[in-house]
Amino acid sequence: MGNLKTKELDNIGYTDDRLKSITINTVAKHFKHQHKTDTLALLTAVKDNPAAYVGNNNLQKIAEALLIVVAEPVETFELKQQASPLKIYGGDDIEEIAKKQMRLALSLPVSVQGALMPDAHSGYGLPIGGVLATRNAVIPYGVGMDIGCRMALSIIDADEKFIKRYEHQIKQGIGTWTHFGMDGGLRVVQDHEVLDSPLFRETAMLKKLHGKAVQQLGTSGGGNHFVEFGLMTLKTDNTLGLPAKTYLALLTHSGSRGLGANIAKHYTQVAMNTCKLPREAQPLAWLDLDTQAGQEYWLSMTLAGDYAQACHDRIHANLLKALGLKALHEVENHHNFAWQDKLADGTEVIIHRKGATPAHKNELGIIPGSMATPAYLVTGKGNADALNSASHGAGRAMSRQDAKSSTTKSAMKKMLANAGITLIDGSVEENPLAYKDIQKVMNAQAGLVEIQGEFWPRIVRMNKE
Template sequence: MGNHKIRGKDLKIINYKTNRAKSLAIDIMSMHYKHISKIEKLNVLKAVKNNPNEYLDDPILGVLADEFAEKEQLKAKEEIQLLRGSGDFKVFGRKHISSNAYRQMELAMSLPIAEKGALMPDAHMGYGLPIGAVLATKNAVIPYGVGVDIGCRMSLSVFDIQPEYLKRNRYQFKMALKEKTYFGSGGSLNIQQQHEVLDRQEFGYTPLLKQLHSKAVQQLGTSGSGNHFVEFGEVELQENNDLGMPEGKYLGLLSHSGSRGFGAAIARHYTGLARNQCLLPRQAQHFAWLDMNSDEGQEYWLSMNLAGDYAKACHDQIHLNLSKHLGIEAIARVENHHNFAWKEAGLTGEELIVHRKGATPAAKGELGIIPGSMATDGYIVRGKGESSGLFSASHGAGRKMSRAQARNSYTNSALKKVLSSQGVTLIGGGVDEAPIAYKDLNEVMASQKDLVDIIGKFTPKMVIMDKG
């Protein structure tokens, strides 16, 4: 696969001049186009550069197209003006957050619909809102503020089994992960599956949802690429853990993924509608919103919630398929979305739309999971309901290196040594997801003590990801 990688010198040949355009191109190709040849990748990149306006609504290539598109003269409608100054927003762990992510949040807070905002300590630059951002708006929903992977979430099953059981049955657990999970775009598990979400009436409410039903059926119980994973490991619960379980160590199953191609198609469709209706300056076009009183706004809200429930159903099936295959049964479950929007009235007394783009809900008493990396501990947390943080917390450690940077500064052999030292078995995955690419989760957690209490820990021991 090495000969298929896009490098800076390749981009220079096709007249990619700025460092940002080159970085975006390398990251997008490595994450979303890794299974095509270098020539095909370069053809895609040339097409985006030569005809950027045709790709502005694409959920993957749109951010790259923005680098080349000339600002259109808006005649039919008046361009919406940003506020002159950015509204205030609370930042947790500023020393962990890059300046470009901070500037993205400043831009978001200059939207006329922005009411409140917060940046979590794992925040880093994203498409539209930074990853790790929380934005509350009035009567408007931003599709890109939710993200392409609608309802991306964490799910943890805890078994009344000692962690040593995994060591004694290592082969069986490894084969279960290989045979009962699927990662990457397209494809399916090729087993008969049923879930009540597939029978929901909402699938008949819009032409788009009708069209996407077959995709939802096909991809049920599968996972995406990038940082999505399924892993077995050790759960260590503290006293008063809210799970009704004694303090101690248990076997755990943790998964991370979202609504697959179903959610991505919804995001792409309604982002396009928002950008056509909400004419923002070029630098803010990814913040285009839908009025909640409009038909389009109501359609997106219904579709987003269905995609969120579908993401949960995928996790349900992952945990069911693996547990059933291994003959084990969970006695507790903790789960949470982190790419979603909620209607909440607790911040100001009036209903606001709270977008959490890579942020964990942390209302008072609410449980969630904040993972580390493939070889570092994650945490089970209980929210403190801190209003300055918009009842939120980080959704992980947060990246400190792009995928391209990680691949260029780390080797497979170095990754294997780290995994071996931590007693972790990795199936698939790659150096772009190596622990070195992430911030130190313990430092991140120290920066959000006002947001959550730690009630347990998860230590990964057997991890499966996309091949990378």
């Protein structure tokens, strides 16, 4: 036992100052009662094969730091004096800090064009609701932590009578076949072809994360993720080709769980350690797609997006089967992702949509409000100034802390009861008053999307407090 000295770390190859700091703190927290000889032997094993320890709760930070140290050569960049073009939608209701973050992103030397959606608010790196086109570069924090987070809608061959008659069975089904929170999984082990994806064998890190992906398949996270049964009213001559009437529908919102979070954390650190920017812009560090790290992130991001889709596939399949229901039509779209695309002039770019929905011409999408306000089924109008994008929801009007301190649980329940909403689980952080007026948001992006129908929540489950 005893404290590790930096010279002892030098002797086993821990020469990077940041790596030493992380190692000393980790040892003090998790291995202080272990003999020093054993600790040094363990640290040597981690150094020899850091990827094998990425999923280890006690050693993950050291493993990730080791992977970063050997990742790519360091380059230093200055910001452009003249930022690239930015188009803002619904700017009167967007906080100034989000606009400032977007302008900073457009000062990066790799930035080409940007847009800010009407649900925008501040985030880390790009603001939520930020859309950014870059040249051959991907910004991990321009994608976000919950890679490939998505909306999925099943329009069902039933109507409002089903909810009234089988409310108890719906609630039972949601209780059995959904799971929220950071840890755990469904009681029945899930299967999906994504688990056999060859991408899981492409990097040591992804191999290590496969077990977590198996455990969390078919589950939802925390925050604003939800599972809702409600009523979908389609307009006349909707692009789905379904009769214009009101249907039962299932709407879900969640992402890539621990798989995506671990990918985001690791490659953000790689980017920030190899792409040096002025301090205020450092969270916007990027990975060049011609580098190994850039290619690794891209395939890992792609896998996380596929995995997020698989989670929705299992949630919808399980619930519909449990209730004896059939989907007439399914619609999905995702945000927190980067796409290879072209600008109107043919320039090839990488488009990041952090909390923004793809909205190319006639592309289907879903834009939710809150647990007591409608979601909208839309088709894109292909607006080039918006980089073929739209909002991913109503957007937060309050921080989670402000929402928690401004509303009580009983007041929220009363608000929901008055709106005809049954809440199974949920937090005051996600109460309807915490969000912008979805109607104002939709009005601000009338030039970006066309509404095909409205979904009204009736039975909602979210993460507990």
